[in-house]
Amino acid sequence: MNDLLKELCLINSISGDESAVREVIISKIKDFCKYKVDPLGNLICFCKGRKTSDKKLMICAHMDEVGFIVTGIRPDGTLAFDMVGGVDASVTIGRQVTVGKNHLHGVVGATAVHNLSKEQREKFPEMKSLYIDIGADNSEDAEKYISLGDCIYFDSEFTESGNHIKSKAIDDRAGCAMMIRLIQEQPEYDTYFVFNVQEEIGLRGSRVSAFSVQPDFAIVLEATTASDIDGVSGNKKVCSLGDGAVVSFMDRSTVYDKELYKLAFEIARENNLPCQTKTMIAGGNDAGAIHVSGKGIRTIAVSVPCRYLHSASCVISPEDFENSYVLVRNLAERIHKL
Amino acid sequence: MDIKNTLFELSEMSGASGNEASICVKSLDILRKYCCEAKIVNGNVIGRFGEFREDLPSLVLDAHIDQIGMIVTYITDDGFIKVGNLGGIDRRLLPAQPVTVHGRKDIKGVICSVPPHLSDGGNNVPTFDDISIDTGLSRAELENIVSLGDTVTFDVKCRELLNSRVTGGAFDDRSGMTAIMYALELLQNQKTRYNVTVIFSAQEELGERGAKIGAFEINPDIAIAVDVSFAYAQGEDEMKCGYLGKGAMIGVSPSLSREISDSLISTAKKNNIPYQIEVMNGLTSTNADQYSVSRDGSKACTVSIPLRNMHTPVEVIDIKDIEFTGKLLAEFIKEV
Numbered sequence: 001m002n003d004l005l006k007e008l009c010l011i012n013s014i015s016g017d018e019s020a021v022r023e024v025i026i027s028k029i030k031d032f033c034k035y036k037v038d039p040l041g042n043l044i045c046f047c048k049g050r051k052t053s054d055k056k057l058m059i060c061a062h063m064d065e066v067g068f069i070v071t072g073i074r075p076d077g078t079l080a081f082d083m084v085g086g087v088d089a090s091v092t093i094g095r096q097v098t099v100g101k102n103h104l105h106g107v108v109g110a111t112a113v114h115n116l117s118k119e120q121r122e123k124f125p126e127m128k129s130l131y132i133d134i135g136a137d138n139s140e141d142a143e144k145y146i147s148l149g150d151c152i153y154f155d156s157e158f159t160e161s162g163n164h165i166k167s168k169a170i171d172d173r174a175g176c177a178m179m180i181r182l183i184q185e186q187p188e189y190d191t192y193f194v195f196n197v198q199e200e201i202g203l204r205g206s207r208v209s210a211f212s213v214q215p216d217f218a219i220v221l222e223a224t225t226a227s228d229i230d231g232v233s234g235n236k237k238v239c240s241l242g243d244g245a246v247v248s249f250m251d252r253s254t255v256y257d258k259e260l261y262k263l264a265f266e267i268a269r270e271n272n273l274p275c276q277t278k279t280m281i282a283g284g285n286d287a288g289a290i291h292v293s294g295k296g297i298r299t300i301a302v303s304v305p306c307r308y309l310h311s312a313s314c315v316i317s318p319e320d321f322e323n324s325y326v327l328v329r330n331l332a333e334r335i336h337k338l
Numbered sequence: 339m340d341i342k343n344t345l346f347e348l349s350e351m352s353g354a355s356g357n358e359a360s361i362c363v364k365s366l367d368i369l370r371k372y373c374c375e376a377k378i379v380n381g382n383v384i385g386r387f388g389e390f391r392e393d394l395p396s397l398v399l400d401a402h403i404d405q406i407g408m409i410v411t412y413i414t415d416d417g418f419i420k421v422g423n424l425g426g427i428d429r430r431l432l433p434a435q436p437v438t439v440h441g442r443k444d445i446k447g448v449i450c451s452v453p454p455h456l457s458d459g460g461n462n463v464p465t466f467d468d469i470s471i472d473t474g475l476s477r478a479e480l481e482n483i484v485s486l487g488d489t490v491t492f493d494v495k496c497r498e499l500l501n502s503r504v505t506g507g508a509f510d511d512r513s514g515m516t517a518i519m520y521a522l523e524l525l526q527n528q529k530t531r532y533n534v535t536v537i538f539s540a541q542e543e544l545g546e547r548g549a550k551i552g553a554f555e556i557n558p559d560i561a562i563a564v565d566v567s568f569a570y571a572q573g574e575d576e577m578k579c580g581y582l583g584k585g586a587m588i589g590v591s592p593s594l595s596r597e598i599s600d601s602l603i604s605t606a607k608k609n610n611i612p613y614q615i616e617v618m619n620g621l622t623s624t625n626a627d628q629y630s631v632s633r634d635g636s637k638a639c640t641v642s643i644p645l646r647n648m649h650t651p652v653e654v655i656d657i658k659d660i661e662f663t664g665k666l667l668a669e670f671i672k673e674v
Contacts, residue, residue, distance in 0.1 A: 074572075076572070094435070096497060096651075104499070107499075107505045109572065109654070110431055110650050112648035113427070113648070116428075121428070122462060123463060124430055129573070131572050133505075134500050135501050142500075162475040163475065166446070229450040230470040307472065308434040308453075309453065315474070
């Protein structure tokens with residue numbers, strides 16, 4: 001599953017431009033299920049299980065990653081840009097990026113530290129003060145390669161070192177990879193698998209796909225913020241790498257179904273899978289749109305704990321990734337027996 | 339010599355100040371193609387170019403071999419590596435930045451970044467007290483690989499931008515080293531008007547320490563520090579910057595030799611080599627400051643390659659400027 005994750009993470013697809021990752025996902029699942037692409041670009045798959053059930057289950061993950069969009073070309077050939085999804089200036093300044101359809105290399109420039117005032121050195125810059133340098137001589141030169149609205153992606157290596165994996169876009173290609181594996185291994189019961197668009201700009205893809213599928217139950221697969229880093233203790237860690245899948249009772253967008261929440265921990269106990277909950281009410285995901293869709297959908301989210309989410313260097317533990325997969329596979333089966 | 343390949347090869351090697359051994363060996367290798375006598379002396383790579391002639395004055399071409407970085411000061415119980423800075427680091431761009439820790443073997447890591455839900459809404463840049471490196475290894479695992487005092491550099495690959503511009507992590511001052519090597523190539527089988535010594539000096543970023551002892555060792559009549567300087571970009575003061583692609587920036591400053599500055603300028607003019615003038619009002623913050631006052635003094639000057647985003651993992655230069663710099667140095671040294 002790590003190789004699959006690598007392949008997916010290295011594809012550039014920000015919100016509103018998910019076609020590249022969707023094409024690769026289709027190539028991997030087309031022989032195992034029926035699928036269609038809806039008007040927003042959501043990939044909705046129906047996978048026959050070994051058994052049928054009177055309960056309709058939807059498992060979903062989002063395909064889009066955070067990034068940036070070109071908003072202007074300045075006379076000096078540099079690009080003005082804005083973020084797509086929530087990205088901090090602190091993880092944007094001084095990075096390599098990939099720009100536009102031609103996949104040009106670029107960098108987010110930074111005034112030399114030598115020339116900053118004492119105050120400037122201690123404050124993160126504002127996003128609007130940043131610019132991208134693609135090496136163009138002037139605006140005319142840049143316009144040969146770049147159009148307004150072109151997408152900008154983090155340029156990041158996928159590395160497996162120590163006990164960690166580091167890459168851009170683990171949020172939520174990790175969820176996509178788990179779903180591809182579930183499809184390829186054929187689920188126990190008939191299941192809808194939905195690869196959503198536009199999660200990062202406000203849970204928009206899932207809103208329409210949940211309406212189309214109208215399931216009784218939904219499992220959202222995600223990557224969620226872990227801040228178990230040096231200097232952070234107690235509840236502020238939120239969740240920790242190595243402590244297994246994260247199943248939270250509540251986040252900023254959802255109060256999760258109590259019975260499903262308990263079931264997840266029960267399954268974890270029975271199978272000796274590490275599993276944890278969040279110790280702060282933080283974050284949110286497609287569950288927010290799904291659980292209030294139509295007449296309501298009983299929803300749970302299973303997330304891989306991830307450090308430095310929404311940066312070019314998301315970090316997860318492969319063990320958590322595998323454990324999350326096993327938990328989801330079991331949960332998908334047990335939901336039908338509720 | 340392929341300028342871009344040489345620059346990329348040198349820049350993707352690491353050599354934070356005080357830990358330049360591997361880049362020294364590599365550059366010694368390249369330098370030996372041009373210098374019959376080249377060796378590492380107290381951390382500096384020193385090569386003598388061409389045939390020594392009693393009657394000629396001596397000239398040093400200097401570029402510093404080190405780059406900014408960090409140094410391991412502590413490993414926490416949870417396996418996070420604490421570091422101090424080696425040279426001027428812009429702490430604003432450290433969060434979530436990928437790095438390589440140069441222990442018994444190289445290991446990759448990420449600088450920890452506090453997520454938005456934990457920042458107090460403030461906009462404060464972390465100090466080195468708050469900064470740590472996440473390698474995914476436990477303290478016990480780390481202690482087999484990493485020792486206190488090991489160095490850390492940004493983990494970054496060189497990339498080509500549009501036109502002849504390129505980006506990378508240690509162009510300060512691997513660009514200067516590349517320009518000198520290109521100059522030596524142009525001077526092969528040419529008569530020179532100086533006895534030329536090349537010094538790739540250590541620990542510039544910590545206060546020109548390698549150059550201080552290198553200058554004493556060689557005691558040149560003339561020294562040219564080939565370094566990088568600020569290229570204009572948004573946020574910079576245009577009046578204090580050069581421009582990418584417009585040639586080497588020849589230094590003019592009370593601390594430099596006007597005679598050498600003027601002579602470099604007239605060489606550029608005579609040979610139609612693009613150049614720019616960089617005016618400073620005292621010290622230059624380059625190795626030239628050491629050469630000028632070493633022993634009984636020498637005539638020093640700076641020749642700088644314009645560079646954007648200095649001391650970041652995304653330094654940008656124009657390859658043409660290395661070419662122009664190499665040509666200028668070669669023409670200056672050539673016997674007319």
